[in-house]
Amino acid sequence: MKKRNLALLTSGLVLGLTACGIEQDDNNGGTNAAENNGNNNTNNAAENDSNDNSNNNVLDIDETFEVTYSTWASEGEPAYQGMEHFKEMIEERSGGNITIEIYPANQLGSTIEQMEQVSTGTIEMMSSGDPGLDEIEYLSLPFLMASNDHWMEVLESDTGQEFNQKLIDDQGLRTIGILPRGPxxxxxxxxxxxxxxxxxxxxxxxxxxxxxxxxxxxxxxxxxxxxxxxxxxxxxxxxxxxxxxxxxxxxxxxxxxxxxxxxxxxxYKPAFVTINNEFFESMPEEYQDLFLEAAEEGEQVATDKLLENEADMIQEMExxxxxxxxxxxxxxxxxxxxxxxxxxxxxxxxxxxxxxxxxxxxxxx
The missing domain is CATH 3.40.190.170 (Bacterial extracellular solute-binding protein, family 7)
Incomplete structure (x- = not known):
């Protein structure tokens, strides 16, 4: 997977509060997706030794932060495993100065309620399949996006940055990555x-x-x-x-x-990893970069697990x-x-x- 342009991501892949009429159930994962066969993969992706090189260098920063992270996904799903990797990488690289608590399966409310909580700073982060902005939502038009990578190409383009800057200005929300889902x-x-x-x-x-x-x-x-x-x-x-x-x-x-x-x-319609922009900018630059790097690695973990699970699901269905x-x-x-x-x-x-x-x-x- 190619390295993301962190400068582009830092300038803001963001979400808004409008719901765009998208249902919480099948578009945001929903509680039904909690039963995904991903539950069979019990090993936390964050424990993968292949990522040790990312977790060895503890940042020499004394500031501490607590993060509440809400999501539609349930434990065991590929997306959730990506979030767990994100959490553990940040906690390890910060030497425990940043702690992240993930609340799965929409425990903290509906997608709109979670967006409002992140926007107001009641909680710091969320993941959702609803981008909350027509300019981003309609990227899901039929056969327009060829892949999840195509999504990222658009969001990282000048055009995507224009969409996102509008939202960061209006809603105070910043997206630091995506979590892939199957077509x-x-x-x-x-x-x-x-x-x-x-x-x-x-x-x-x-x-x-x-x-x-x-x-x-x-x-x-x-x-x-x-x-x-x-x-x-x-x-x-x-x-x-x-x-x-x-x-x-x-x-x-x-x-x-x-x-x-x-x-x-x-x-194609991925989920988005969203953070309160004021909180994000309150962190030292090294922590901001760490969040972006961890989001990218979490995306790759989720992608790998999604592909692993797909073969098992297809076989069982057949x-x-x-x-x-x-x-x-x-x-x-x-x-x-x-x-x-x-x-x-x-x-x-x-x-x-x-x-x-x-x-x-x-x-x-």
């Missing part, structure tokens, strides 16, 4: 290889404009039922399919009542009778082109939209 895929009782196979398909999708527009463009009939009702909806046939990251499909047990997983990879299908991705991209173009231009303007598209193309070359 969103489709589960269904119908084998889907082309958009034509989705014609009239009743599919559960979040009640967010670009999600609804995406599946309407594919010919499906989106149903915005509550996430907690999806399993029963699939089981009883109220809906024939749904879409989520693979780890969420597995943790929620949707594969138990679905015949196919369609590797559509239609959207053993239960689920068939994985590789659809005609180009046909899906073409069918949703108007959604990307129209909404992207509306949110960013034509010039910025094309800049974002070009960053992705450059990242893939």
């Amino acid at each position: 969103r895929v489709i589960s269904s009782n119908v084998k889907i290889e082309t958009p034509e196979d989705m014609s009239g398909l009743s599919i559960r999708a979040p009640a967010v404009d670009y999600y609804v527009a995406t599946f309407e463009a594919l010919g499906a009939s989106p149903n915005p039922m509550d996430f907690g009702e999806v399993y029963n909806g699939l089981q009883t046939g109220i809906v024939e399919g749904q879409e989520n990251p693979l780890e969420t499909i597995y943790s929620a047990g949707f594969h138990e009542v679905q015949d196919y997983i369609i590797n559509s990879n239609h959207m 053993d239960s009778g689920v068939e994985f299908v590789d659809p005609d991705i180009e046909a899906f991209k073409e069918a949703t082109q108007s959604v990307r173009d129209e909404m992207g231009t509306e949110v960013w303007g034509e010039e910025t939209y094309q800049e974002i598209v070009e960053i992705g193309q450059s990242d893939l070359n």
Whole structure:
């Protein structure tokens, strides 16, 4: 993984307080994701000897800080393991002068409530899948982001910095990294290889404009039922399919009542590691750099664990009778082109939209 530009990150990858209409459940991990097969990985990633070289040099600073870190993720999930690595690296490198307490599974409230707490300084940090700003939220338009790395390329670009500086000024929030999640895929009782196979398909999708527009463009009939009702909806046939990251499909047990997983990879949406900006700037520069370095290493730990868990999840799903299908991705991209173009231009303007598209193309070359 390439080294992040710390100067760019220090200038502020940030979030805001507006909720953008995104549901807490499947977009932010939700309590269902707490049951992720990542619980089988009991070894804390922070204990990995390969990272000893990052933890040997204790900073000679006497100032002490206490950090409360709230998250949607539950213990054992890849993202949580990345957070644990972040915590332990900082505590070790600060010689114990910085202590971090992580509160998993939305213990401290909803995503919006957590954002408010971080913004006001009631707590210092949080992780969430809701960026709280349209300019960042709509980077999840269908087939716009090619990977989690593409996300970071955009956020580290001049365009991304403009989005983020606005938020750091308005909301007092700073993002110091991301936690990767798998791309969103489709589960269904119908084998889907082309958009034509989705014609009239009743599919559960979040009640967010670009999600609804995406599946309407594919010919499906989106149903915005509550996430907690999806399993029963699939089981009883109220809906024939749904879409989520693979780890969420597995943790929620949707594969138990679905015949196919369609590797559509239609959207990427990472979680963001956010800190109160006033608190961040109150720390010595060496501590600020340590937080950025630890966030980057935590991202890599979460990525590695996500990939490790994916193989096990796929195997278990296949053993239960689920068939994985590789659809005609180009046909899906073409069918949703108007959604990307129209909404992207509306949110960013034509010039910025094309800049974002070009960053992705450059990242893939």
